[in-house]
Each structure stands twice: as structure tokens, then as C-alpha cells.
Amino acid sequence: MRYCPTCGHQVEQRIPAGDNRLRHCCPSCNAIHYQNPRLVLGTIPTWENRILLCRRAIEPRYGYWTLPAGFMENDESSGEGAERETVEEAGARIELGEPFSILDVPHVHQVHMFFLAPMLGPQLDPGPESLEARLFNEADIPWDSIAFRTVSQTLRWFLEDRRRGAYSLHTATIRYEQRAPAPADARTDVQTDARASQADAEAGARTDTRTTAPGARSGAGGRT
Amino acid sequence: MRYCPTCGHQVEQRIPAGDNRLRHCCPSCNAIHYQNPRLVLGTIPTWENRILLCRRAIEPRYGYWTLPAGFMENDESSGEGAERETVEEAGARIELGEPFSILDVPHVHQVHMFFLAPMLGPQLDPGPESLEARLFNEADIPWDSIAFRTVSQTLRWFLEDRRRGAYSLHTATIRYEQRAPAPADARTDVQTDARASQADAEAGARTDTRTTAPGARSGAGGRT
Numbered sequence: 001m002r003y004c005p006t007c008g009h010q011v012e013q014r015i016p017a018g019d020n021r022l023r024h025c026c027p028s029c030n031a032i033h034y035q036n037p038r039l040v041l042g043t044i045p046t047w048e049n050r051i052l053l054c055r056r057a058i059e060p061r062y063g064y065w066t067l068p069a070g071f072m073e074n075d076e077s078s079g080e081g082a083e084r085e086t087v088e089e090a091g092a093r094i095e096l097g098e099p100f101s102i103l104d105v106p107h108v109h110q111v112h113m114f115f116l117a118p119m120l121g122p123q124l125d126p127g128p129e130s131l132e133a134r135l136f137n138e139a140d141i142p143w144d145s146i147a148f149r150t151v152s153q154t155l156r157w158f159l160e161d162r163r164r165g166a167y168s169l170h171t172a173t174i175r176y177e178q179r180a181p182a183p184a185d186a187r188t189d190v191q192t193d194a195r196a197s198q199a200d201a202e203a204g205a206r207t208d209t210r211t212t213a214p215g216a217r218s219g220a221g222g223r224t
Numbered sequence: 225m226r227y228c229p230t231c232g233h234q235v236e237q238r239i240p241a242g243d244n245r246l247r248h249c250c251p252s253c254n255a256i257h258y259q260n261p262r263l264v265l266g267t268i269p270t271w272e273n274r275i276l277l278c279r280r281a282i283e284p285r286y287g288y289w290t291l292p293a294g295f296m297e298n299d300e301s302s303g304e305g306a307e308r309e310t311v312e313e314a315g316a317r318i319e320l321g322e323p324f325s326i327l328d329v330p331h332v333h334q335v336h337m338f339f340l341a342p343m344l345g346p347q348l349d350p351g352p353e354s355l356e357a358r359l360f361n362e363a364d365i366p367w368d369s370i371a372f373r374t375v376s377q378t379l380r381w382f383l384e385d386r387r388r389g390a391y392s393l394h395t396a397t398i399r400y401e402q403r404a405p406a407p408a409d410a411r412t413d414v415q416t417d418a419r420a421s422q423a424d425a426e427a428g429a430r431t432d433t434r435t436t437a438p439g440a441r442s443g444a445g446g447r448t
Contacts (some may be wrong), residue, residue, distance in 0.1 A: 003232035003256075005225040010232070018352060021297065033229075037296050038260045039335060068230075071244065072261050077328035077397040078335055099395060102323060104301035111263060111302055128242060168394050171323060173301040 091125025315349025
């Protein structure tokens with residue numbers, strides 16, 4: 001941010017009175033423009049024993065497979081956003097279930113949340129953000145071509161819980177770690193650009209996971 | 225937003241190609257400026273049988289009681305944010321537990337998430353955003369002076385779960401509903417300003433709640 005969205009004057013970075021962080025502040029109209037993480041909402045759509053994945057038709061990670069997911073919009077609930085993305089990217093009809101995983105990705109200023117989502121039928125109609133959408137048996141999941149670490153981690157948790165017959169809420173933080181330097185004769189391959197992109201999170205990330213007690217959430221879905 | 229934060233030109237609202245929503249678009253540098261909901265992170269700090277509440281020293285809801293909570297910052301995880309707010313607002317030392325409640329508040333573009341948080345001692349040291357911080361027995365909770373609906377709902381869930389001896393994840397959406405018109409002779413009191421503020425959420429809101437099965441999460445806290 002270089003200019004004030006309110007009045008158009010150049011902003012400066014300073015710590016406002018009573019605050020302890022650098023903010024974009026406008027010296028002309030005195031507005032303070034906060035920047036905060038965004039929520040990415042997705043689902044784990046399932047039909048019989050199969051899991052729905054979409055192949056991305058957009059960057060980042062064009063051509064890689066993902067669970068349907070996207071940025072939460074203003075004026076919607078998190079469940080509505082997750083369902084909307086599932087319709088937009090896969091054309092799948094689901095019954096939205098419980099939140100299943102919450103993954104913080106601090107270096108890209110994102111929190112990813114995936115919901116359980118039994119499908120109401122096997123019909124798919126992928127939208128323009130997907131090259132294709134397909135139902136996968138566990139043995140056929142393209143682990144080497146999963147777009148994001150948050151997706152592969154969620155899939156692993158889901159498959160473990162399904163085997164156990166009980167779904168818990170899972171949480172994790174995915175940290176960025178610069179990869180160890182390569183040998184001198186391979187230096188041209190070293191990734192030296194530390195831009196915080198989602199693809200970086202995949203390339204060199206550490207995951208701290210935390211899971212609720214086994215057995216939690218079996219038969220979940222009651223409403224109060 | 226009236227001016228482009230990137231180049232300072234006046235923005236216009238239009239639906240970009242491949243999108244289906246109005247966005248702030250810059251006709252000069254072609255930047256698209258998305259606006260998305262923000263996460264509010266908080267805790268339910270407990271010491272023995274008592275629950276920590278803070279009395280707000282800032283608007284909105286100056287003088288009302290709240291659980292410690294605030295906006296998630298860039299470069300932190302959701303758990304780190306919740307713990308930071310607890311230290312800043314109450315000076316309480318906690319052991320951060322599981323996410324306990326997730327409440328969507330679509331009309332103010334917020335998602336509130338509260339974590340379980342057993343305290344490591346009863347010492348408190350409220351910061352400048354709090355008039356005071358105090359530990360309450362259930363019977364003494366100032367229900368008529370709770371700042372936000374997300375806080376009172378979280379407290380009710382917490383007390384129910386504590387009575388049952390098992391903590392589940394709870395989710396809800398708090399919708400804005402305009403209050404019914406008052407009688408004609410009282411029209412000067414009618415709230416006609418529909419600005420989306422947190423206080424509005426409190427004044428005229430409907431809560432759709434959803435809770436996981438009873439018994440879930442007892443003995444939670446395992447890490448994988």
C-alpha cells in the first residue's frame with residue numbers, strides 16, 4: 001500500500017498511538033489502514049468411498065490437484081463460502097458437515113478451513129477455475145501433484161479418521177522454512193527468492209499438527 | 225475505498241472478467257483490490273472454577289464485559305493471536321487449548337474463534353484496552369453487560385459443556401435482523417441506521433447454532 005484508499009494521499013508506515021505494530025497511516029486524513037489474514041474455505045466432498053479433487057486451471061499451482069477451496073467473501077458465513085467454492089469449482093452438490101481442519105499459514109497471511117461434505121450425487125460440472133474435477137479412490141490420489149500442503153495434510157487426516165471410523169477437528173500451523181543450501185555445484189537450483197507464496201509453503205514448510213482425542217466427533221452433526 | 229492503494233488513481237466498482245462480484249478496480253494500473261472478512265481471535269481463560277472477563281476501555285461497547293479477543297494480525301497463527309490478545313488485554317498467562325467456538329458474523333465481515341485456555345495462575349495485569357479484568361464464578365457473570373453476542377453465546381456453550389464434563393467444538397452464524405418497527409408514538413427511538421457494527425449484532429441478531437455430538441472432545445489435547 002502506497003496511497004490512502006480513503007483520500008489518495010501517500011501513506012506512511014508508523015506505529016499509531018496505543019498500538020505496537022507498524023501500520024499504513026495517512027498523514028492527510030489520519031486514516032489507519034490495517035492489514036489482516038484472510039480465510040480460505042474448502043470442503044472434502046465424498047461420494048461413497050471416493051474423494052473429490054479438482055485440477056487447477058489458475059495460478060498458483062496451475063495443473064495441480066486440490067480440494068475445492070477459495071477466499072471467504074464479505075457477507076457470507078464460513079459454511080456458505082465453503083459450499084459456494086465447491087459449486088463454483090466442481091459443480092458438486094453437497095450436504096455441508098462440520099469443520100474438519102483448520103490450518104494456519106502465517107507467512108502467506110492465511111487460515112485454511114475445510115469442512116466435511118458428503119455429496120448428494122456423483123454428478124460434477126467443473127467451472128472455469130478447474131481443468132477437471134474427479135472422484136478418487138484412496139489408492140489413486142495423486143499425492144505428487146497436490147497443489148497445497150494444507151490440502152495434502154487435510155487428506156491424510158481425513159483418510160486416517162475414516163479408517164478409524166471417527167472424525168475429529170484437526171489443527172496445524174504450516175511454517176515457512178528456507179530450504180537448506182544445496183551443494184556448491186548445484187547452486188543454480190537453489191531457491192533464493194523468499195517471496196511468501198502458497199507454492200513456497202509447499203516447497204519448504206514445516207507442519208506443527210494438533211488433533212483432538214481419537215473418538216471425538218463420531219456421529220457428529222447434531223444441531224442445538 | 226475511493227483511491228487505488230497501489231497507484232493513487234480513483235478506483236471504480238465493476239465485476240472483473242471471470243469474476244461474479246463487484247470489486248474495487250483501478251482503471252489506471254489495473255489492480256483489483258479484494259475485501260474479505262477478518263478473524264477475531266479470543267480465549268476462555270479459566271482458573272479453578274472461575275472465568276476471566278475484561279471490561280472494555282474502548283469502543284465499541286465501552287464499559288461492557290468481554291472475553292479477551294481481537295483481530296488476528298499478519299504473520300501469526302490463530303493460536304498465537306488468541307494468546308497475544310489474552311496477554312495484552314488481561315495480562316493472564318494461559319496454556320492454549322483447542323478451538324472451542326467458531327461464530328460467523330457475516331454482516332460485519334467477521335469470524336470469531338475462541339480457544340479453551342486454562343490459566344497458569346490467577347495473576348492479572350489488564351492493559352490499556354481494559355478498564356479491569358476479573359475472574360467470575362458462574363453465578364456472578366454479568367449477563368446483562370456482555371459486550372458481544374459471540375461472547376455470551378460462547379460463555380453459555382462453555383458452561384453447558386463444563387457441566388457435562390466434555391468440551392465440543394461449537395459453531396454458529398449470527399445474522400443481523402432489523403428490529404420490528406416500534407409503535408408510531410415511539411418512532412423517535414427506532415434504530416433506523418443499519419450500519420453494520422458489532423453493537424448492531426448484539427442489538428438485533430439471530431443465532432443459528434450447530435454443535436458436535438455430546439461427549440466429543442473429552443480428554444482432548446493430544447498432539448500428533
